[in-house]
Amino acid sequence: MTPAISATGLTRKYYDQVALDDVHLAIGAGTITGLLGRNGAGKTTLLRILGGQEFPSSGSVQVLGAAPAENQDVLRRLVLVREDQTYPDYQGYPNFKVSHALRAASFFYPCWDADLASSLLEDFRLPANKAIKSLSRGQRSSLGITIGLAARAEVTLFDEPYAGLDAVARQIFYDRLLADYADFPRTVLLSTHLIDEAAALFENVVVIDRGRVMLDTAADGLRGMATTVSGPVLAVNSFTGGRPVWERRGLGSQASAVIVGQISPEDRERARSLGLDLTPLSLQQLVVQASGGSAGAGAVTGRASA
Amino acid sequence: MPQMAGLDEGGSLFAQVAERLAGEIADGGLAEGERVPSSNELAAFYRINPATAAKGIHVLADEGLLEKQRGIGMFVATGARQRLLARRRAEFTERYVQPLLTEAARLGMDTGELIAMIKDASSEREGVPV
Numbered sequence: 001m002t003p004a005i006s007a008t009g010l011t012r013k014y015y016d017q018v019a020l021d022d023v024h025l026a027i028g029a030g031t032i033t034g035l036l037g038r039n040g041a042g043k044t045t046l047l048r049i050l051g052g053q054e055f056p057s058s059g060s061v062q063v064l065g066a067a068p069a070e071n072q073d074v075l076r077r078l079v080l081v082r083e084d085q086t087y088p089d090y091q092g093y094p095n096f097k098v099s100h101a102l103r104a105a106s107f108f109y110p111c112w113d114a115d116l117a118s119s120l121l122e123d124f125r126l127p128a129n130k131a132i133k134s135l136s137r138g139q140r141s142s143l144g145i146t147i148g149l150a151a152r153a154e155v156t157l158f159d160e161p162y163a164g165l166d167a168v169a170r171q172i173f174y175d176r177l178l179a180d181y182a183d184f185p186r187t188v189l190l191s192t193h194l195i196d197e198a199a200a201l202f203e204n205v206v207v208i209d210r211g212r213v214m215l216d217t218a219a220d221g222l223r224g225m226a227t228t229v230s231g232p233v234l235a236v237n238s239f240t241g242g243r244p245v246w247e248r249r250g251l252g253s254q255a256s257a258v259i260v261g262q263i264s265p266e267d268r269e270r271a272r273s274l275g276l277d278l279t280p281l282s283l284q285q286l287v288v289q290a291s292g293g294s295a296g297a298g299a300v301t302g303r304a305s306a
Numbered sequence: 307m308p309q310m311a312g313l314d315e316g317g318s319l320f321a322q323v324a325e326r327l328a329g330e331i332a333d334g335g336l337a338e339g340e341r342v343p344s345s346n347e348l349a350a351f352y353r354i355n356p357a358t359a360a361k362g363i364h365v366l367a368d369e370g371l372l373e374k375q376r377g378i379g380m381f382v383a384t385g386a387r388q389r390l391l392a393r394r395r396a397e398f399t400e401r402y403v404q405p406l407l408t409e410a411a412r413l414g415m416d417t418g419e420l421i422a423m424i425k426d427a428s429s430e431r432e433g434v435p436v
Contacts, residue, residue, distance in 0.1 A: 032355055174353060182346035182356050200319060200354040220358060223318050272408055 004029035004155055004187035005050060009059035012045050012211075019045040021211035022059070027189060027204070032181060034202035034219070035191035036287045042211040043191040044083070047159045050189070051080030063155055076110060078155040081148035084163050085140060087132050098135070098143055099128040102150070109151040116180065117150035123172050137164030145173050149180055158190040170194070174201060195284040205283065209291040224280050226289070227263050230256035231276035239267075239276055246289055258289070319354055323362025331371065331382055332390040342372055342380040 003026040010023040020042045027033050035043050048054040049061055052068035052075050060067065068074045087101050098121070106112040121128055124142035126135075135143065141162050148158055162170050178201065181188065192198045205222060207215035215222075226246065229239055236255040246258040263271075263278060271278050281289075313322045330336045343351070345360035352359065363380055366372045371386040410420050 031357070175350070178349055178353065178356070182349060200313070200352070200358070203355045203357045219355070220318050220320055220361070272404060275408065275412060 002029050003027055003062075005061070005063050005189065007046075007050075007059065007061045010046075010049065010056050010061055011058045012042075012049065012054070013057045018211050020049075020056075023208070023211070023213055025206065025213060025216065027187060027206075029187050030185045031203045032177075032188040032190065032201055034195070034198060034205040035189055035208070036193075036195055036205055037191075037208040037214075037291050039193070041208045041291065043208060044159055045211075046208070047080060047082075047157050047189070047191060050155075051078060051157050053080065076108060077153055078157065079109065079148050079151040079153040080157040081144040081159065081161045083160040084137070085144040085161075087143075094131065094133060096132045097128070098126060098130050098132065101132060101143060101147065102128070105147045105151060109153060111152035111184075113150050113152055116152075117146055120146040120149060120176060123176065124169060138166065138169065139164075141165050142169060149176060152180075152184055152186065154186050156186055156188045158188070160191055160193065162194075170197065174198065177201065195287055196282060199283040202283075205287075207287050207290045214290045215287075219283065222283060222286055224262060226258055226260050226281040226286060228256055228258050228279045228281060229271065229276050230254065230279070231274065235274040235276050239271060239274055313352055313354070319352075319358045320361035320365065323348060323352065323354070323359055324365040327362065327366055328371065328390055331386050332394060334387065336382050338382045338384055338386055340382050341378070342382060344379055 005025065005027040007023050007025040010020055010025075011018070012020040023042075023046065035046070037043050045054065049056055050063055050068060052063075052071065055069055063074050064077055066074050068078065087096065102114075102117050106114060106117075118128070121142075124139075124146065126139055126142045126146070130139070132140075132143075141164055145158075145161050148156055148161065162173060165173070174197070177188070190198065190201070199219065202219040205215065205217065205219050206213060229236055231254065233250060233253055233255040236257055240257045240259055244260040246260060248255065248257045250256075258281065268278065313319055327336070327342065331338075336342060342363065345356050345363055348354075348359035348362070349356040363372065367374065367380060371383055371389065372380045373383045374380055406420070407417075410416075415423075
């Protein structure tokens with residue numbers, strides 16, 4: 001697949017702080033990718049550079065085939081919704097309303113869908129005539145999401161877009177994103193720390209930690225990559241013997257261990273005869289392992305790149 | 307969890323979609339010759355990525371359980387239900403009988419007790435509409 005977004009040797013430093021460290025990425029056109037990692041991992045810096053709002057210190061990025069910074073052709077075909085988004089001039093114009101923000105966006109984005117925008121406002125119960133400065137944090141997030149979806153930009157970047165949104169509003173966001181993506185496929189990159197909630201949206205996931213890419217893989221390939229084995233200590237030890245193990249815990253005569261690698265039908269049979277339970281690790285648990293800086297990180301990346 | 311309409315987060319999602327569809331065909335919920343929901347419809351229902359849903363459909367199509375009709379969609383193939391039922395019978399031992407025996411062994415029950423238990427449970431069910 002042609003990459004819609006690519007980064008080559010991308011590094012960004014702030015004085016002696018390294019926010020992004022030699023990042024190489026290729027994100028296929030028309031996919032939804034999750035950008036995952038801890039706070040401060042470099043997610044926002046990456047998205048800002050992809051969105052043309054910041055320059056790399058070294059290395060390069062291409063969005064839709066060109067460098068995005070100061071490139072109007074690319075910028076009109078991409079939208080970046082930031083965490084706690086602010087709106088142009090809203091400090092200078094106290095009467096700047098939700099409807100004005102949408103008008104401004106409609107001029108900028110060639111594929112803007114006004115009907116989609118108003119139906120999203122309705123879903124989020126956000127009145128169009130409300131002044132931006134009096135919006136709550138959650139309402140500002142709703143407005144950002146509305147603009148991000150209604151722009152129908154070929155490249156849609158969401159950076160933790162849901163500060164202050166409750167579970168119902170977040171579900172609306174996920175549902176509307178999927179529905180509109182199904183009708184108008186585009187490249188979506190969504191950073192989030194609510195991994196369990198959003199996991200099923202992703203076709204691919206990129207995990208970054210301390211400015212480096214730890215994992216870049218298909219989400220479905222990741223599921224089942226590691227499994228928790230639990231049961232009697234001796235049985236767990238016998239089952240895990242000779243396998244890479246990330247983590248072991250014990251409580252009295254019971255133990256559990258996280259093993260890396262796919263489980264074969266023979267493994268299942270053996271686990272059953274030993275009286276062991278097998279539970280696949282969720283995406284969230286895998287990301288915790290991959291970004292914890294533990295032995296697990298090497299194990300995941302080693303496998304993913306194999 | 308409100309996401310994913312009952313799919314299990316840990317397992318492979320496309321395989322679960324395939325399994326759900328196969329289950330519906332086996333139970334007769336999706337009749338032979340009937341149109342199967344599209345990947346976008348499945349994606350919206352299960353709240354998953356459409357590519358994942360499409361992969362689930364492809365698994366069944368590769369097994370010949372679904373047939374593509376160009377420009378219209380995927381349909382349940384002739385004989386799909388019989389094949390799925392045969393497969394389920396073949397898997398019955400592994401999926402149900404083996405775990406039953408394992409748990410019985412854990413509780414110190416022998417096969418004779420187990421058989422008596424199954425007979426009891428079965429006669430209790432008789433006359434009860436299922």
